[in-house]
Amino acid sequence: MSSLSEKRNRPGSVVASANGKWVSYAHTAFAGYAFLSALVLGMTLHFHKIVRNEFYGYPDEWFPSVSAAIGDRYPERSVFQIFIAVTAGPRFALIFLTYLVNAKPGAFFPKVHAIVGLIRTFTCGGWVYITSTDDHDWHDIFMIAYMLLTIPWTIGGIKISAKGKALKWRKFFGIAFYVMIIPLVYFFIQHKINHVPGAYTTYAFCEWSLIFFDIAYDAVSVFDFSAFEIRVIDMNGITAGFPPVGKSSSHRDLKVKDAGLLTGFTIGGLLRFTISVYNSFVFWSVLTSLGVLIWYFPLWYMGISGYEVTLLSSIAPLLLGLPFAAILFDKFPQIAQLGQLIGVAAYLVPGPSDRLLTVTAGVMFGTIALSIEFWNVTARPFLGLSKATAFSIGFIVSVIAKFAFYANNPIWPIMHEENGGWNKTGLALGVVAAILTTRPQAGTVDVVPSSRRGCFVWSSCGLAGLIFNLHSLLSDSSTLIYWVWSGYPVTGPLPVPHGAVTIFAMTLGVYIGVVARSFSSSWTAFAIASIGATVLYSFENWTGYIGGLVLTVYLLSIVPAFLESASIHHPGRTFGFAFFLYDLLVLAHVWVVAYAFVPGGPLLRERTDIVLAIAMLLIGLGVYGVGKVPTSGSSSAKSNSINFYKVRSFALIFLTSLSALVASVAYKRMSTETPKPYNPDSKLMTVGIWTIHFGLDNDMWASEVRMRDAIRDLELDVVGLLESDTQRIIMGNRDLTQQIAEDLGMYVDYGPGPNKHTWGAALLSKFPILNSTHHLLPSPVGELAPAIHATLDVYGTPIDVVVFHSGQEEDVEDRRLQTAGVTEIMASSSNPLILLSYLVTKPLEGNYNTYVSEKSRMHDIDPSDWDRWCEYILYRDIKRVAYARVSRSTITDTEIQTGKFVIGVDPTSSNVQIPESQVPKEYHYPAMFRGEGVRGHRYHVFDEPRYFQ
Template identity: 90%
Template sequence: MSSLSEKRNRPGSVVASLNGKWVSYAHTAFAGYAFLSALVLGMSLHFQKIVRNEFYGYPEEWFPSVSATIGDRYPERSVFQIFIAVTAGPRFALIFLTYLVNARPGAFFPKVHAMVGLIRTFTCGGWVYITSTDDHDWHDIFMIAYMLLTIPWTIGGINISAKGTALRWRKFFAIGFYVTIIPLIYFFIQHKVNRVPGAYTTYAFCEWALIFFDIAYDSVSVFDFSALEVRVIDVNGITAGFPPVGKSSSPRNLKNNDPGLLAGFSIGGLLRFTISVYNSFVFWSVLTSLGVLIWYFPLWYMGISGYEVTLLSSIAPVLLGIPFATILFARFPQIAQLGQLIGVAAYLVPGPSDRLLTVSAGVMFATIAFSMEFWNATTRPFLALSKATAFSIGFIGSVIAKFAFYANNPIWPVMHEENGGLNKIGLALGVVAALLTTRPQAGANDVIPSSRRGSFVWSACGLAGLIFNLHSLLSDSSTLPYWVWNGYPVTGPLPVPHGAITIFAMALGVYSGVVARSAVRSWLAFAIASIGAIVLYSFENWTGYIGGLVLTVYLLAIVPAFLESASIHPPARTFGLAFFLYDLLVLAHVWVVAYAFVPGGPLLRERTDIVLGVAMSLIGLGVYGVGQVRAVGGSNGKNSSINFYKVRAFALIFVTSLSALAAAIAYKRVSKEKPVPYNPDAKIMTVGIWTIHFGLDNDMWASEVRMRDAIRDLELDVVGLLESDTQRIIMGNRDLTQQIAEDLGMYVDYGPGPNKHTWGAALLSKFPILNSTHHLLPSPVGELAPAIHATLDVYGTAIDVVVFHSGQEEDVEDRRLQTAGVTEIMANSANPLILLSYLVTKPLEGNYNTYVSEKSRMFDIDPSDWDRWCEYILYRDIKRVAYARVSRSTITDTEIQTGKFVIGVDPTSGNVQIPESQVPKEYHYPAIFRGEGVRGHRYHVFDEPRYYQ
């Protein structure tokens, strides 16, 4: 131990001194003892109580979580809090000494790092002294905040550390911390959502590992503080002979070549960067909305409508070939930025066709604004990097907006106040950002010599492949999870909460594109990304998803290189060609599933591999083009370095903030309550089938809210949704099931994913889904017919439900083969079974007699209902008590059919109808749908439900 000097005889003398390493020792010892003492006491005194959770106890669970150990019992809770309180002193001293060690004149980041450390310490106090028993929500909020603040604390500490032992250990413990978070989240979901026995014990080990890595990371400060001496000095008569407090007595190998992660930070610069981010957010919102509006028309025409030509509005940059247009938009960039807001304001236009044309105008201005934003940007050092980074962050912002609003962008023109839109707010902010837009880059006279540009074709190809992949795969955080989804039990990622992981990967890609520019534009990086694309396409569950994450990081990282390459060529040629190729990819992306309705469709039938391969090949051409470009713009000197540090600082601020926001949204959206059926006492199971027309109502508004309300008021425990796969560019990359399932408390099986080339079938259930299998029925000519075969736990009884969409009327052989396939599925099931289906047949005729046959053992819910063509409910070995048909209002073109079944009684059913008064009240359908009904929904055809003996 360092010597303790007593010099009390003269002013200015050192009263006491202590080597700085003892601050680190004290912090490590007290923090470690606080947790270990609580663990030992808890395991000794209350073992079975603290290992028990909301679902299981010993022996399924046999190791306690940190929260249960430190917060649930006396005396371990008190002992822990006492020693954590004692740890506070060394903790604040550790933050202060860390700042002193790294503070340098003009360095801004050590101050920010110290502030993060202080806030992080207070959040630690939050989850320590507000235990999960006191207030579970606030305990979790403080803990999540603490973990999120650990990101800038550890990354910042690594960045300002001198080369040597301390830096190596900090990297080791930081990597250990972040890697452990992955299994922590996985096993928490296994416990909370899937209720896997023992999962919480594994989660607890991960949680304790985080504690270890956290304490160990801070203990590394001993290597820094050993060069410091803390002194207590008599200030009366202090002399200059004593060294200033906090100065190291030995030299350190400081990283003077890097002034810190937030060097160059300024409020004005951050404001300009934020404006570019929001303009990018508007660009992506307008561009991604166009496909949704176009899709409305072929739905009603059942084929090419002619409105598809509006897709070509994105090639508007070709107009920049007119010199006057180029000069106008270059001198007044606000014009194009305000113009793209036409696409946001389009929600004010009532008619579907007029609204589409309005959005098309917005897209034209948006692509022109995008092109002019980067024109000749490389003539200023790192200006293109700054704008490209803002462009990527704006894209992430649009993804997070959809993550928060159930896969709908709140400023899309299919949104309005009634269905959750924030159009007015988005428009107002857009006007402010557009008016404040500036163009601080070179003009038309500052031309890059052609010998240094390479070919505009390669740049256009790369940009086309990049924008297409961003749009098709990443414009919604649920798309990648659904590419690898294969049903229950859950063995892969879910849109919530794992959509946040996709967003984290995007953020990592953006930061990598700034700090590792040479690496990400290499052929090696492209090869790794291509392997990731192959893995995504070829594998399901976590394997495929990891491949998708690799591709995600690369796509966001390569944005600056591709936009810098494109910016040195004339915008009309480069961006015009890029968006033309992008449009071709969009059409191909639709053709793979719409092959039965489009000219030349069979050429791309079910060939997503070709579309993805072409897009990656275009990116490869872009990488080649980047390699052809010789040094453009100044990149040396003090000003250039400052510009780079500014971009890096802004990128760090935004990606950290957006990652934290994504994590908070994921936490908020994870279901914490077990779904409960509507009538459990009577053991009623109410089912329904509804063809929802891809979630666009007759007036071209997103219809999830209206569908949710109808399903809720009908008290449907199980509902099959058809024409529900909207995970494509032309459909908005949406997930129609999210809001319905979360608001109503239902389990959901999305059905075959977007890479399975169907129009979609989904299952929502108040009952646990024990198992589900996805089927693609034989379709040699027409559209693919999806089916979900699920086993539900209905009041303790295994009930099978099949959701099925048959092919179109024209393909007779397809429908015959599909009928045989579904009949085989039903025949091979040993459980009671309900078929919720779209059959395209008349009652008692043709294929109907295969569905309802001795082989299938199925019965029609009402054989006397002659007025059916598409939707049918069939059943067997379960007691049917009621059946109703409910009008669609203006939501779609197909009604809701629904039936009621009773579990645990004699399943014998007859077709004798009885008055409602003769059945128990619990069996009754809601009265609000009688007569004129509610919100346009009413009992129709029979004008009332039918009840049976």
């Protein structure tokens, strides 16, 4: 025993050491061998299989893509995965040593760079071990996330590198990497869209070049790591047989330096931050759902229903003026958080009125929970910043949820399992988050004296304007885009993919709100944002959208300052009055388009500019209020820096992760397939018109899925949708066309946007839309009448389609003027034309004889159909062969009318009806709608389609 003891080293002895450059060598060797071995094995064993793609094979294509080489075949797939797994060790060491090289006292960016490197490494594991063969979507999602994270990894590495060889080569390989992306994208488009033979081989060379530059960029670390010596130190003298090779003086320094990476960062802190984010997501989900449910009732009443009073549920913070209520909710914040989940659980309530009242209770608890959460947050340094940042990120999460679920929030009470809802999941997570909600310990640090708090009114005004603008403009990523939408050809942003750009702007705003609060709450920033709002309202396409993005960044950046300003006052007054002002803005936001149905409506008729200006004025008052009170965080610099870095770390983790998620969703939703009509061989064009009642069915469920199925089964190539503009608070800021168009493969023109003050007209088409113009028909008294005049490329023939919604029955002069306006549009066209319309007239009477006239040259699809009042299909210079009326089921209050036309034949039409047996089979309507039909849809009125000579 004594001899063994003598062989042991003294505590603190170095038992092994190696130069840091071997980390770089190992990483480069293993990563390079993983890719090269897969390439060599694949080319040797499966050459013809891995060079073949969806369009071509050898000899047109003769070099495999990275995915084909590493993921499609055995054994190369297994060899690659084994060596990539071995690379993981050097990879994590490389990230850690890179941090140590660049970390400096007080330097924050090296920490961010290290976190990005860690997340990027895990996304690499995602696309390596989930191959395109296993799951193509998730493979691409991880690959895109990896590529996106490469941007901050490479640029960040260059930014923090000291001058020398390492910086020189990092710039070279970094620039080479990004330059190579240009031909990569070009040849991918040549392959995927234009189907050029051999383009994929060139694309593959570009892809392999990216792999080389990526590995080479990290290999440059050898210049940095040569200055390191990695040692294994025996702290307790337990090793035997290894002589001491040096002193351990560097051990303590390494520990201290390593601790800097996690300064202020704790798992518990991240968990609490995550809980706040999810609670905010629930808050925004419940608040944004209230308007949708209220809207259901005036739709059926065609005016004020009385249920609008539930909007005032948001002023529930006034109840905190009662001492008992304030003490209860302050001591037990879990009560309010659980209470707002009533709004999520409302989907379990079948009756529309009962469901609305359930959500009303959820909104009451939600606004109380928000008020309590920010009560006196100035008592702790940067607590307000932390909670406000979580609040903003929760809002962004709700927007991303809608982006991923085609403009519907998956936990809204209009959603359920049948139409794509995730209500159970959202409710379960909400219960966990609510229970784990904690009450911050009250403190005495930085409590603002009452003499310095100023007037609560300024804070309330700012908060009202902020929440209204967030809700009305940004609660869906497509709203800003439809404000500036002008039709075809496309000269501006599209909901996909540019909705992701809107969300990226939101994340930028959140980050600015964290790191530059003094600027974001300044008058300079407010002036810039006001200019952005003016540009958004005044211009279309990219110009208007850029103005909207400027406003977006600003709105998210001022959240911390405004919520902190509100927190120094009693929440009952500040938040209660803020939500009262918010409710007034919401009503004004509806009045601008619903003026024909509400008392005093003409005062705000078509004055979105006034509503936007008032909201910005309120924000200006909030800026004034922020300037009157001190901000939090004026305690010791040490305490401040730790808390500040912690909030910034949490924000970056969430914002980076959410940005990668958004990019992945945008990529997944982008379609590269060209829409194809249902009957191209017979050159048949099937059209339809449907008034869809704003996408809420008779039982108050979102109806996009049921609408999609009906349009698909009727094989409609072109369909006009009316009452389709839902880009308002009261309608949920939804886009009813997204899911239908993407699932069925159709082009879509949304029609006049929400700032054009109509109830909406949309056009979906399997045929390319060459051009489209939006019209607002004369409406001196009643509601505005929208129209879309589009030219479609139908089997090589330009065919015009007009989608039109006339004004209401009571306004006779409006309808006369609108009739003349649409007739002029039709008469001015020289192409064959189809009108898909809502005319509010009886057949063969009144305005009907202006629509069907010598001037318009239009014909009724079936003049003998006397049982019509609203929907009509008219046509000219095109061969009509069939007409049918299909019941609506419980989706809306209006049937589907549909007609079939043949292109490229004699357009002469006869009103003589013939049996179906005398019509070519490809012209037949689907048999599934005969008799009882399918899902409540059936041929009705005639009980069968009508066919014509």
